[in-house]
Amino acid sequence: MKMLCWKCKKDMKRIQDNFHGFTLPAWKCPVCREIIYDAKDIQPILHYNKMKAAKEGITVTIGTLGGSKILRIPKLAEEIYKISKGDKLKLELGPEGICIRVKA
Ligand SMILES: [Zn+2]
Structure with a gap:
């Protein structure tokens, strides 16, 4: 190209x-x-x-799936980080909240 x-x-x-x-x-x-x-x-x-x-x-609402709590990735985040099905995200749990890292 x-x-x-x-x-x-x-x-x-x-x-x-x-x-x-x-x-x-x-x-x-x-x-x-x-x-x-x-x-x-x-x-x-x-x-x-x-x-x-x-x-x-961006606010997301917690849903449930079976016995688990789930959250949806907003379209905008999907587009910015090019997130697709099967990608692994890393959660960091800190005193102020959950940080979601795209590059695990
Ligand atoms: Zn030029």
Whole structure:
């Protein structure tokens, strides 16, 4: 797959770049240093940032399945962290709450 810089028409290089603290695949122009992200990667992050700015957190409700308590992963989190069925998440239990780590 190739990407041409819209400014200088040069071949862009595939890189990993930091976008609002998230590491995302991106394209970088070796000449003008323009960086392009994939819309599907940045949209959920921008959406979440907007919610955060409006002081709306994400709230999930505990359900039950058999004798267990379950919680659903919100769509936005699924998109940002590219979570799919069978992925393993790591729970850290601390005095202030449960922290869910994506990379177990
Ligand atoms: Zn360029």
